[in-house]
Amino acid sequence: MVDIYNSISLNYGLPAGGEDIDTFAGNLRLTKAVGGEHFLALGDDEADNALSGEICYLDDEGAVCRSWNWRDGQRTMLTEHTKNAFLIIESVDPEREDVLEAATQKLAELSEKYLGGTAQVLLVTKENPEISLD
Incomplete structure (x- = not known):
């Protein structure tokens, strides 16, 4: 999981991270x-x-x-026991919205492909300041 989001961070030039939802x-x-x-x-x-x-x-x-x-x-760190992960990619530059979208889609794609789970892409923005992690 960590290798996947680190590769996304390097490839797209955006900060990425992850946490174990079940520890929140x-x-x-x-x-x-x-x-x-x-x-x-x-x-x-x-x-x-x-x-x-x-x-x-x-x-x-x-x-x-x-x-x-x-x-x-x-x-809240990710471990080999993590079942539900919160993966984060951040951008505050409106001119890079297309890069953010591509990075989040690639993160979801690789996570599903290599980890066998399901991914949901949700965006927090000024206009959409709240999401539900159900």
């Missing part, structure tokens, strides 16, 4: 952190909590990813 506590939100939301980064032994105003993916237990999806956390 409550709803996942992309928002500005208040500051101090608990976060333990991959490979770290000590917490490095979110900064005030930092854009993070948050759930009810703290930060899932920091600096958009740049810093992944240990609590």
Whole structure:
């Protein structure tokens, strides 16, 4: 899974990441952190909590990813036991919407082909600020 989204990130020049949906506590939100939301980064032994105003993916237990999806956390990381993954590709450049669309479609295609699951492509935008991960 990680190799697939990393290859998409490199090929399309967009940040990509992934989290285990089944580890989320409550709803996942992309928002500005208040500051101090608990976060333990991959490979770290000590917490490095979110900064005030930092854009993070948050759930009810703290930060899932920091600096958009740049810093992944240990609590929600993908593992060999992951059954339900939340794969993220981000772009804030409206001139690259076609690249974002191509990247998300390719990510879905490769995930279904090599992982044997089903993929659903959902976009969060200013006009569509909320999605359901059912």
